[in-house]
Amino acid sequence: MIPFRIFALLILAIGLACGPAHADRRVALVIGNSAYKSAPKLGNPVNDATLVGGMFKKAGFDSVDVRLDLSASEMRRMLREFAGRTRDADMAVIYYAGHGIELEGTNYLIPIDATLETDGDVLDETIPVERALFAVEPAKQLRLIILDACRDNPFSKTMKRTLASRAIGRGLAKVEPTSPNTMIAFAAKAGSTASDGDSRNSPFAVALVEHLPKPGLDLRKA
Incomplete structure (x- = not known):
């Protein structure tokens, strides 16, 4: 789960002064990948992206782009x-739900058309998390990456290793952004996987939407 310090900052960042007087321009990109072509379909990411995207819209973000599969x-x-x-x-936020993989300490987001037959395919067929960090970097005050991508990954079990010693981790690796005012929130701690739960949304997505403040709530007094 997200460390308390990061979660508290995340709440403040999204909810601070959501009322009419809020003047800062806030943008969000929300991606949910469920319909994988070379792996079993994930039930929740599309639902999670829709849920979280709706939360950003209700919070008064100036631009919320929700993209699926x-x-x-x-x-x-x-x-x-x-x-x-x-x-x-x-402020710029990217939320991603779907499969992710860690290869030798670097985290990658997995598109629905990835096959990942070998470890080398990770470099060609996936999107490094650093690419998402690059996308939010121009924001003037705060940059957030939220990764609901720590599910048990079937690709890591079946792909061939070009080097026997090449490390493919369980879950995602810990990342410490080097840019100021930049945060990455994970659905599970480094090296662990997160549960999809038994409902249409993951526990992580439900917790985000439940605990982030409602529109108009000023958290400067929270």
Whole structure:
């Protein structure tokens, strides 16, 4: 789960002064990948993205782009377009739900058309988390990446290793952003996987929407 310090900052960042007087420009990109072509379909990410995207809209974000079941080329295009919108934004958020993989300490987001037959395919068929960090970097005040991508990953069990010693982790690796005012929130701690739960939404997505403040709530007094 998210460390308390990060979760508290996340609440303040999204909910602070959501009322009519709020002047900062806030933009969000929400991606949910469920319909994987070379792995069993995930039940929740599309629902989670829809839920979280609705929360951002209710919070009064100036731009909320919700995209579902994206291929690698579509994910790259959406990140490129979002980077353009962050140039005049004070706060930028990317939420991703779907499969992710960690290869030798680097985290990657997995599009629905990835096959990942070998570990080398990770470099060609997935999107490094650093690409998402690059997309939010122009925001002037705060940059957030929320990764609901720590599910048990079937690709890591079946892909062939070009080197026997090459490390493919369980869950995602811990990342410490080097840019100021930048945070990454994970659905599970480093090296662990998160549960999808038994309902239409993951426990992580439900917790985010439940605990983030309602529109108009000023958390400066919270």
